[in-house]
Amino acid sequence: xxxxxxxxxxxxILAQQNxxxxxxxxxxxxxxxxxxxRDIQALxxxxxxxSVSGGxxxxxxxxxxxxxxxxxxxxxxxxEKIGRCAATxxxxxxxxxxxxxxxxxxxxxxxxxxxxxLIITNDFAVADFxxxxxxxxxxHTGGKINKLNRSAVGxxxxxxxxxxxxxxxxxxxxxxxxxxxTTPDESxxxxxxxxxxSSRHRTLxxxxxxxxxxxxxxxxxxxxxxxLITDNKLPDNIQKAxxxxxxxxxxxx
Numbered sequence: 001x002x003x004x005x006x007x008x009x010x011x012x013i014l015a016q017q018n019x020x021x022x023x024x025x026x027x028x029x030x031x032x033x034x035x036x037x038r039d040i041q042a043l044x045x046x047x048x049x050x051s052v053s054g055g056x057x058x059x060x061x062x063x064x065x066x067x068x069x070x071x072x073x074x075x076x077x078x079x080e081k082i083g084r085c086a087a088t089x090x091x092x093x094x095x096x097x098x099x100x101x102x103x104x105x106x107x108x109x110x111x112x113x114x115x116x117x118l119i120i121t122n123d124f125a126v127a128d129f130x131x132x133x134x135x136x137x138x139x140h141t142g143g144k145i146n147k148l149n150r151s152a153v154g155x156x157x158x159x160x161x162x163x164x165x166x167x168x169x170x171x172x173x174x175x176x177x178x179x180x181x182t183t184p185d186e187s188x189x190x191x192x193x194x195x196x197x198s199s200r201h202r203t204l205x206x207x208x209x210x211x212x213x214x215x216x217x218x219x220x221x222x223x224x225x226x227x228l229i230t231d232n233k234l235p236d237n238i239q240k241a242x243x244x245x246x247x248x249x250x251x252x253x
Contacts, residue, residue: 003038007039010029013025021055041237052235060213065148065188071174078233083107083205086229086252093117096170101172105125117137118139122140122143122151123150125150168203188219189219202225202227203228203229227249228242234251
């Protein structure tokens with residue numbers, strides 16, 4: 001059986017079971033572990049499936065952006081570790097961008113006592129925290145308000161960011177894969193793309209639960225980022241694939 005036929009069989013099996021182990025696929029298709037791994041990698045690069053521990057599953061569709069409140073209840077320990085790790089990577093006297101999100105709010109908590117930074121954000125929760133607790137200079141982008149996500153979106157916020165030179169940008173996402181970042185909310189596209197264009201060093205901050213989710217609108221390819229900070233639950237083969245893309249992978253402990 002040629003690779004294309006095997007991969008078609010794998011997709012047929014996943015359509016019935018959604019998730020299947022590597023060992024089960026080896027038995028069903030009567031091939032080696034390495035052969036199955038190659039097939040999965042080929043499908044993963046196409047954005048059809050994602051690797052999970054010991055197996056594979058169909059890529060998950062994200063149809064709506066979770067609210068700020070909903071996000072704040074998820075993966076709290078992982079976000080705290082990512083935030084602490086990210087905070088240690090900010091050089092002195094930097095202009096820093098904190099994207100909208102509960103992971104970037106954790107970064108804000110860990111840099112609140114610093115007084116040498118210029119912090120820019122489109123997130124109202126981040127801004128509110130730093131207004132009350134931060135020591136550094138703070139700028140909010142302004143723009144159209146997304147009430148559920150407590151952030152500024154759209155062209156006005158993007159236009160502001162295009163006129164700022166950012167040293168370090170920490171960008172969040174609700175869905176990403178080896179192909180790149182997506183969002184179900186079109187109004188976020190301009191802001192995300194503007195910050196990527198305006199920043200000298202771009203870091204994606206996202207816990208591993210966001211990996212493998214796919215939404216309607218493409219933001220950028222994964223290699224638009226210089227580094228990725230995530231938790232240690234990301235599958236080993238995905239870690240290797242990211243490193244092979246020349247992206248610095250940092251697992252927050």
